[in-house]
Amino acid sequence: MATCPFLVIYFWHACDAHKCDLIAPLNPLLNAPQLNAEVVLNWFLGCFPVPTQEGFALFFGWLLFQAALYTFLPGPVGYGQMTPAGFVLPYIVNGMNAWIVTHIIFFGASLGLGLFPASIVHDNWGALLVAANVYGYFLTAFSFVKAHLFPSHPADRKFSSSVIYDLFFGIEFNPRFGKLFDFKLFHNGRPGIVAWTLINGSFAVAQYQKIGYVTNSMWLLQLLHAMYVLDFFYNEDWYLRTIDICHDHFGFYLAWGDSVWLPFMYTLQSHYLVRNPVDLSLPYFLTVTALGFFGYYIFRSVNDQKNEVRRTDGKCLIWGKPAKVIRTEFLTSDGKVHKSLLLASGFWGVARHFNYFGDLCISLAFCMTCGFDHVLPYFYVIYMFILLMGRIERDHHRCAGKYGKYWVEYEKLVPYKLFPYIY
Ligand SMILES: NC(=O)C1=CN([C@@H]2O[C@H](COP(=O)(O)OP(=O)(O)OC[C@H]3O[C@@H](n4cnc5c(N)ncnc54)[C@H](OP(=O)(O)O)[C@@H]3O)[C@@H](O)[C@H]2O)C=CC1
Numbered sequence: 001m002a003t004c005p006f007l008v009i010y011f012w013h014a015c016d017a018h019k020c021d022l023i024a025p026l027n028p029l030l031n032a033p034q035l036n037a038e039v040v041l042n043w044f045l046g047c048f049p050v051p052t053q054e055g056f057a058l059f060f061g062w063l064l065f066q067a068a069l070y071t072f073l074p075g076p077v078g079y080g081q082m083t084p085a086g087f088v089l090p091y092i093v094n095g096m097n098a099w100i101v102t103h104i105i106f107f108g109a110s111l112g113l114g115l116f117p118a119s120i121v122h123d124n125w126g127a128l129l130v131a132a133n134v135y136g137y138f139l140t141a142f143s144f145v146k147a148h149l150f151p152s153h154p155a156d157r158k159f160s161s162s163v164i165y166d167l168f169f170g171i172e173f174n175p176r177f178g179k180l181f182d183f184k185l186f187h188n189g190r191p192g193i194v195a196w197t198l199i200n201g202s203f204a205v206a207q208y209q210k211i212g213y214v215t216n217s218m219w220l221l222q223l224l225h226a227m228y229v230l231d232f233f234y235n236e237d238w239y240l241r242t243i244d245i246c247h248d249h250f251g252f253y254l255a256w257g258d259s260v261w262l263p264f265m266y267t268l269q270s271h272y273l274v275r276n277p278v279d280l281s282l283p284y285f286l287t288v289t290a291l292g293f294f295g296y297y298i299f300r301s302v303n304d305q306k307n308e309v310r311r312t313d314g315k316c317l318i319w320g321k322p323a324k325v326i327r328t329e330f331l332t333s334d335g336k337v338h339k340s341l342l343l344a345s346g347f348w349g350v351a352r353h354f355n356y357f358g359d360l361c362i363s364l365a366f367c368m369t370c371g372f373d374h375v376l377p378y379f380y381v382i383y384m385f386i387l388l389m390g391r392i393e394r395d396h397h398r399c400a401g402k403y404g405k406y407w408v409e410y411e412k413l414v415p416y417k418l419f420p421y422i423y
């Protein structure tokens with residue numbers, strides 16, 4: 001919790017001052033005639049972005065605007081999975097509407113009406129980083145206090161013996177304001193994922209202002225990122241049944257992660273392309289496009305198969321044949337027995353997390369839009385690999401605990417975790 005922001009700030013500084021070269025920021029230290037505490041401290045302070053009033057106004061204005069859209073825009077009601085304490089919570093899934101309204105207003109007001117430059121996000125990036133960090137830490141602390149003093153669902157809280165652990169992974173499962181303002185869905189989707197394409201767009205405009213055109217690499221990046229983001233909102237109801245919503249509690253990991261990590265680190269390729277415009281050859285362009293769409297096909301098909309089999313209680317066709325399912329029973333903390341099912345055919349018969357393989361292909365395609373000159377744009381795929389491998393282990397332990405003998409049966413039927421015959 002103490003060091004995460006430094007990594008983000010280091011990446012920001014590398015891009016802002018050294019054209020996204022990850023080694024160059026260290027030169028003042030490597031070349032210092034004498035390395036002492038004063039040199040290190042001056043270097044350290046020199047790497048920090050400067051807070052500005054405009055940065056705070058933009059960030060908190062943005063947050064309030066998204067909160068208003070989340071609260072007031074219409075949308076269908078979706079339901080999460082049953083929580084360990086036995087609640088099935090409703091969610092208003094209006095993310096697609098919020099995405100459309102936000103983009104029309106932002107680009108309409110900037111590019112259409114000229115009320116502010118569309119590069120405003122790029123132009124205030126350092127100051128926004130400060131404001132987002134302030135909010136990320138505030139939200140972590142607030143969620144911790146809320147969990148102790150006024151929890152939304154007391155029976156679904158999880159306490160460990162460590163305050164640090166509780167701060168990091170969270171105590172409350174589904175913290176809410178009122179009945180419907182859900183912290184997890186809001187922070188993930190709105191300041192986090194709606195921002196993703198908006199930030200990209202602003203950086204594309206900055207590239208145009210800088211070199212007079214938008215490179216094909218930047219267009220391709222916009223397309224691939226938009227595909228991923230729009231998929232998320234189109235399938236927002238599906239997201240209610242993923243690990244983040246069904247199993248993770250709300251602490252620093254999601255509070256700071258959604259406020260800072262997601263908008264700042266997931267968009268690194270567009271920051272890179274502003275400083276290092278890349279014109280891709282046609283064969284390379286087509287290869288990266290194909291990789292991105294191939295990955296997306298796998299990612300979405302795997303996720304849809306699970307959704308479909310659970311929606312129809314296993315009475316559906318997977319790859320043209322009746323779904324092969326393991327019917328399971330598990331206990332919730334109130335002592336009640338519940339039923340669920342595990343799909344063991346289709347992509348879920350190929351490997352236990354084949355959706356992650358699709359996601360890794362998409363991630364690689366995002367990074368490859370930047371060519372091979374620097375390592376910084378590849379941060380995303382490296383991070384995703386580490387995150388998803390960790391998630392496979394975490395999920396394995398959770399499912400083994402939840403499903404017991406049924407999970408063992410599934411493991412026997414589907415021995416590979418990520419990719420057949422490899423892992
Ligand atoms: N861009 C990013 O930063 C990230 C993207 N993602 C993507 O988000 C998507 C969701 O990922 P995630 O939530 O991690 O994982 P999944 O959507 O794969 O959900 C895992 C859960 O599904 C259930 N499950 C496991 N095996 C089966 C089975 N055989 N049949 C039916 N249900 C099963 C279990 O929950 P239960 O049975 O309890 O319901 C398990 O905990 C993925 O496509 C992933 O690639 C993920 C992480 C980061």
Ligand SMILES: CC(C)=CCC[C@@H](C)[C@H]1CC[C@H]2C3=CC=C4C[C@@H](O)CC[C@]4(C)[C@H]3CC[C@]12C
Binds near residue numbers: 004228231
């Ligand atoms: C270092 C640190 C504190 C990391 C925080 C990580 C979170 C911001 C991410 C962890 C899991 C991520 C996501 C999971 C699944 C998703 C579905 C996909 O369709 C869109 C992206 C996402 C919502 C993604 C968003 C970031 C995380 C919550």
